Amino acid sequence: MNKIRVLSDNLANQIAAGEVVERPASVVKELVENSIDAGANRIQIDIELGGRRLMQIADNGEGMSRDDAILAFERHATSKIRTAEDLGSIATLGFRGEALASIASVAKVELLTKIEVDQAATRVVIEGGRLIDVKDAARDTGTTITVRDLFFNTPARRKFMRSEATENYHLTSIVTHYALAHPEIAFTLTNNGREVLRVSPAKDLRERAFQVFGGGLLDSLLPVEGGREYVARVSGFISAPRERRTTRDSQYFFVNNRFVRDKTIAGGLLEGYRSVLPHGVYPVAFLFLEMPLEEIDVNVHPAKTEVRFRRGEAVKDVIAEAVRTTLAKAGITGDVQPERFIPESTWTPPPVSAQPEEEVVEQHGILFETMSQEESHAAVAGIGMQPEPNLRLIPEPNEARFDTAPTIDFVDEIAVPEERLTVSGYAELPPVDSAAKLPKSVEVVDVASSKYNLSASFTTVLSSPSMTKAFC
Ligand SMILES: Nc1ncnc2c1ncn2[C@@H]1O[C@H](COP(=O)(O)OP(=O)(O)OP(=O)(O)O)[C@@H](O)[C@H]1O
Ligand SMILES: [Mg+2]
Numbered sequence: 001m002n003k004i005r006v007l008s009d010n011l012a013n014q015i016a017a018g019e020v021v022e023r024p025a026s027v028v029k030e031l032v033e034n035s036i037d038a039g040a041n042r043i044q045i046d047i048e049l050g051g052r053r054l055m056q057i058a059d060n061g062e063g064m065s066r067d068d069a070i071l072a073f074e075r076h077a078t079s080k081i082r083t084a085e086d087l088g089s090i091a092t093l094g095f096r097g098e099a100l101a102s103i104a105s106v107a108k109v110e111l112l113t114k115i116e117v118d119q120a121a122t123r124v125v126i127e128g129g130r131l132i133d134v135k136d137a138a139r140d141t142g143t144t145i146t147v148r149d150l151f152f153n154t155p156a157r158r159k160f161m162r163s164e165a166t167e168n169y170h171l172t173s174i175v176t177h178y179a180l181a182h183p184e185i186a187f188t189l190t191n192n193g194r195e196v197l198r199v200s201p202a203k204d205l206r207e208r209a210f211q212v213f214g215g216g217l218l219d220s221l222l223p224v225e226g227g228r229e230y231v232a233r234v235s236g237f238i239s240a241p242r243e244r245r246t247t248r249d250s251q252y253f254f255v256n257n258r259f260v261r262d263k264t265i266a267g268g269l270l271e272g273y274r275s276v277l278p279h280g281v282y283p284v285a286f287l288f289l290e291m292p293l294e295e296i297d298v299n300v301h302p303a304k305t306e307v308r309f310r311r312g313e314a315v316k317d318v319i320a321e322a323v324r325t326t327l328a329k330a331g332i333t334g335d336v337q338p339e340r341f342i343p344e345s346t347w348t349p350p351p352v353s354a355q356p357e358e359e360v361v362e363q364h365g366i367l368f369e370t371m372s373q374e375e376s377h378a379a380v381a382g383i384g385m386q387p388e389p390n391l392r393l394i395p396e397p398n399e400a401r402f403d404t405a406p407t408i409d410f411v412d413e414i415a416v417p418e419e420r421l422t423v424s425g426y427a428e429l430p431p432v433d434s435a436a437k438l439p440k441s442v443e444v445v446d447v448a449s450s451k452y453n454l455s456a457s458f459t460t461v462l463s464s465p466s467m468t469k470a471f472c
Contacts, residue, residue, distance in 0.1 A: 272323025
């Protein structure tokens, strides 16, 4: 008797959902990306109970016709690519045509959508992958997707969800990422009915960063502008060395406006700071890479938060160079050996209780570490956001603030004489075609584990009296 069977569509979708829908924040990521791809300039995200009970994303994008609204839930149904060639030049955030099918297979989903030329909107209800209802409804042009009871039919997956506070942290983080990547779009995020983030359309990244993080952080941000032809153009902001974090949580990386978690970019950033930041502390950074579409492969994982660069080393160098140039322009030179300047008397290691109780789980989703409830409470308040007219934080009862590392003042930050400034320019690199022979870069997926290791080893070293001595 034959033993091989083709899986049912629904089961195949549930399996795919394992990679696409890691946690509530992955659902919000996919739906917000769809809204952006639909050309929305207003996106409203409402969350209840850390996304377990409800996630609703409403946009004023182009919407879907009735036929498309039903087809959208089919696996591999997409309006974004048509041929294999299109895969080589993906300009949209989505393209795999599996996000909605995956989400609908593990939740109760209602889609309400209307295109401009239609009189009526369409309401589609799908639960656990089963089409329940399709009918006319009322709505302006655009789309609202409501996702209830995530993992209601997959109890094993439900168990992997973390505390409400942890999920809230990830949800806030993902919306913040997209708010930074798209200053032209108005975003609103509410949590259990309370407004967490509200930003109106901004003229550029600087204005958006101000809306989200407030003037305090903005004062210490230095504009980055650099890059090399055929590799990447680098723009955004990085922090002066005095503004620092004990985690990489305040580093936001984007490749062609797609939010990515990427070790090459993180490595290039740190390389740029190598001689002005001590080991184990991290700068704040909003780094945007613009690159030719054929220089990157975004189709390396269903969650699409990873990219593979064709020339990873060159990308890393370009970022490091742009960072060094920015620091040099601000009079911050690379001549200081930071560790030597840590005054012994003022340095005390962070209290052990303040260290993130991170647990690095194998992640295919967007954020890779889990945290203690205490930390994530604090993280929601402490990812760098400050109360501003446009932003209110969720008041958490007995909220614990996550202690940041003690501030280390550099004794010397030597001003660079004008003639020593690094001049950024375009190096002569082979054009794209002749570069085909260059080795492909290999991207390491798990930024979080390196973060984990770094912070762990940092604490150990500095907690040990003999090592501290050796450092000072
Ligand atoms: N908010 C929306 N507004 C308009 N159309 C949408 C919206 N969300 C989804 N769609 C349509 O439904 C299709 C399927 O969406 P889905 O997210 O499943 O796939 P995708 O975005 O094409 O690819 P991926 O799986 O990589 O996200 C999209 O291609 C798009 O045409
Ligand atoms: Mg999509």
